[in-house]
Amino acid sequence: MNRRRAGNRVRAVRLGVMFPLLILLGVVLAGSSSPQHPTTPIYDVALDLNDTHHLYWRVDYGKEEVEFEVHSKGGGRRPWLAVGFSDRGLMEGADLCVLWTDWHGRVHFQNAFVDSSHRMDVADHQDCEDFRYKVLDGVIKFTFSRKFNTCHQHHYVIQRGTTHVQWSWGSGPLYRLSGVLASGDTTGMVRVELLKPNLPQLALGDDVLVLEVHSQKVRVPSEETTYWCTVERLPEAFTEKHHVLEFGPVIEAGNEDVVHHMELFHCEYPPGVTVPKYQGPCAAPDRAPEIDACKRVLAAWAMGASRFVYPQEAGMPVGGADFNPYVMLEVHYNNPLRHAGRVDSSGLSLHYTRTLRAHDAAIMELGLEYTDKMAIPPHLSSFTLSGYCVPECTALGLPGDGIHVFGSQLHTHLTGVRAWTQHLRDGREREELNRDNHYSTHFQEIRRLPHPIHVLPGDALIMTCEYATGARDNVTVGGFSISDEMCVNYVHYYPTTDLEVCKSSVDTATLTNYFGFMKRWELQNTSQEAGWRDNYQGIRWTPLRAGMLADLYLNSPLSMQCNKSTGARFPGYWENIPIPRVLHPLQPPQSPCSRGKGGEESDSHLMN
Numbered sequence: 001m002n003r004r005r006a007g008n009r010v011r012a013v014r015l016g017v018m019f020p021l022l023i024l025l026g027v028v029l030a031g032s033s034s035p036q037h038p039t040t041p042i043y044d045v046a047l048d049l050n051d052t053h054h055l056y057w058r059v060d061y062g063k064e065e066v067e068f069e070v071h072s073k074g075g076g077r078r079p080w081l082a083v084g085f086s087d088r089g090l091m092e093g094a095d096l097c098v099l100w101t102d103w104h105g106r107v108h109f110q111n112a113f114v115d116s117s118h119r120m121d122v123a124d125h126q127d128c129e130d131f132r133y134k135v136l137d138g139v140i141k142f143t144f145s146r147k148f149n150t151c152h153q154h155h156y157v158i159q160r161g162t163t164h165v166q167w168s169w170g171s172g173p174l175y176r177l178s179g180v181l182a183s184g185d186t187t188g189m190v191r192v193e194l195l196k197p198n199l200p201q202l203a204l205g206d207d208v209l210v211l212e213v214h215s216q217k218v219r220v221p222s223e224e225t226t227y228w229c230t231v232e233r234l235p236e237a238f239t240e241k242h243h244v245l246e247f248g249p250v251i252e253a254g255n256e257d258v259v260h261h262m263e264l265f266h267c268e269y270p271p272g273v274t275v276p277k278y279q280g281p282c283a284a285p286d287r288a289p290e291i292d293a294c295k296r297v298l299a300a301w302a303m304g305a306s307r308f309v310y311p312q313e314a315g316m317p318v319g320g321a322d323f324n325p326y327v328m329l330e331v332h333y334n335n336p337l338r339h340a341g342r343v344d345s346s347g348l349s350l351h352y353t354r355t356l357r358a359h360d361a362a363i364m365e366l367g368l369e370y371t372d373k374m375a376i377p378p379h380l381s382s383f384t385l386s387g388y389c390v391p392e393c394t395a396l397g398l399p400g401d402g403i404h405v406f407g408s409q410l411h412t413h414l415t416g417v418r419a420w421t422q423h424l425r426d427g428r429e430r431e432e433l434n435r436d437n438h439y440s441t442h443f444q445e446i447r448r449l450p451h452p453i454h455v456l457p458g459d460a461l462i463m464t465c466e467y468a469t470g471a472r473d474n475v476t477v478g479g480f481s482i483s484d485e486m487c488v489n490y491v492h493y494y495p496t497t498d499l500e501v502c503k504s505s506v507d508t509a510t511l512t513n514y515f516g517f518m519k520r521w522e523l524q525n526t527s528q529e530a531g532w533r534d535n536y537q538g539i540r541w542t543p544l545r546a547g548m549l550a551d552l553y554l555n556s557p558l559s560m561q562c563n564k565s566t567g568a569r570f571p572g573y574w575e576n577i578p579i580p581r582v583l584h585p586l587q588p589p590q591s592p593c594s595r596g597k598g599g600e601e602s603d604s605h606l607m608n
């Protein structure tokens with residue numbers, strides 16, 4: 001028996017395949033006045049570990065709505081079942097669509113909110129529409145539709161990015177819905193991307209093979225954070241160039257809670273150079289120095305992500321006459337309970353072919369450096385940090401015709417709640433590369449963009465992350481530990497370039513002066529002899545001092561990492577670089593509420 005399993009839970013299938021199962025959804029679609037496309041994908045996810053409750057959905061971008069179908073094998077006498085949405089995965093404030101039966105045996109379907117005491121209150125505006133219901137072989141099946149934006153105050157706005165789907169099941173019958181505890185007998189939450197882009201789903205050819213690179217029975221240390229590296233030589237077949245068409249996780253069963261993320265790097269040497277095989281801590285002092293050149297990212301996965309599929313026009317190049325055959329797998333183990341005795345052989349699987357596509361693809365890191373020069377004060381509901389890929393770097397690192405970004409993986413640690421990447425050209429803001437207004441570190445999908453975005457030399461890219469540290473008593477600094485923070489976008493693009501890392505931190509001299517000011521004028525426990533982390537921890541944080549730090553980050557010059565895949569910087573002086581400014585902001589898309597489609601105006605934000 002294979003003890004490892006892939007990490008994806010959300011599936012996509014064609015309507016023609018699912019039609020025999022989705023009887024009710026088929027009825028709804030057949031009765032719709034708009035033309036239906038048999039190739040529109042239907043997605044599905046189990047709402048609980050036992051798959052007692054299952055959710056299916058499809059997106060109609062023309063009508064700006066999502067059509068849902070729920071199957072429940074919960075049993076019981078006249079049970080009720082609620083499915084809906086919340087901002088951060090908490091039941092309080094959730095916007096639910098509830099199926100319930102009254103004491104006369106009549107079936108109801110109502111829109112309800114959850115109040116601060118976790119009781120349901122029927123909404124004034126009923127926005128769970130097109131309800132259909134049936135019981136087949138003991139399974140309750142019902143369908144409904146929901147607009148992206150109902151234009152009613154307090155109703156959840158469905159946006160691109162993460163959606164926290166709340167569900168709850170309870171015994172019936174009920175006299176009325178209002179006042180019933182939303183937690184019911186069982187409850188739960190799953191994270192999904194509801195508004196997936198409508199992209200062609202490609203079938204893999206007959207010549208596609210699978211390569212697995214994984215750790216070898218690693219005894220996971222009983223420490224909170226471990227980065228474990230494994231260096232391997234690729235098979236002889238890779239003396240010929242191949243394209244990777246998709247990749248994904250292969251996680252040791254039982255270790256899903258400790259495998260936080262994985263990256264596969266290529267060792268950037270000429271083909272004749274031997275890199276010693278290695279398995280151990282990535283920063284071990286006795287590791288071979290040759291490993292330091294294993295920097296070019298071939299594949300990356302993080303907790304919650306499923307498999308990533310390349311567009312038809314591009315593939316990740318691996319192998320060839322001028323390709324060094326050594327790669328390094330890096331696994332981040334997050335072990336906050338410091339369990340001992342875990343053994344792990346997780347890794348990544350790559351589907352590859354010798355039939356080459358039109359373009360070679362690559363991955364680039366945007367955002368903040370992995371450094372404790374950046375910090376987030378405690379007890380804050382919102383604090384933002386931005387990392388910059390400046391025009392000076394893209395001018396040197398990108399080809400004259402630019403690159404086309406087709407995929408993106410946003411990444412923070414535990415306090416990150418929102419993340420987005422802006423694209424500037426000559427100070428004018430263009431379409432964003434990615435945005436997730438309901439970001440969770442537990443659901444870090446690599447997402448295909450609706451269409452490739454063209455980035456030219458001299459463009460700027462700004463990666464911004466919003467954090468919430470209300471539950472923390474101490475300052476949070478940048479770093480590799482899960483209790484530290486990051487702000488990164490791993491963008492997938494073609495054609496490949498030498499630019500691997502385009503990230504920033506606050507200018508070193510400016511930060512040194514800041515800590516001197518805090519000691520001299522604010523009488524804080526900072527010192528020129530102390531490190532960045534110790535200096536941040538030496539400050540007694542107040543809202544005023546948190547505001548001062550935010551202002552420092554917004555107005556200070558930058559220290560840049562403009563790095564090649566070898567780890568070397570592009571030529572130039574990369575300190576004291578000015579921050580690229582948004583001179584002409586991008587106008588938000590017109591809200592459906594302003595087009596007269598609804599009643600009260602709601603805060604729709606950007607649906608990008």
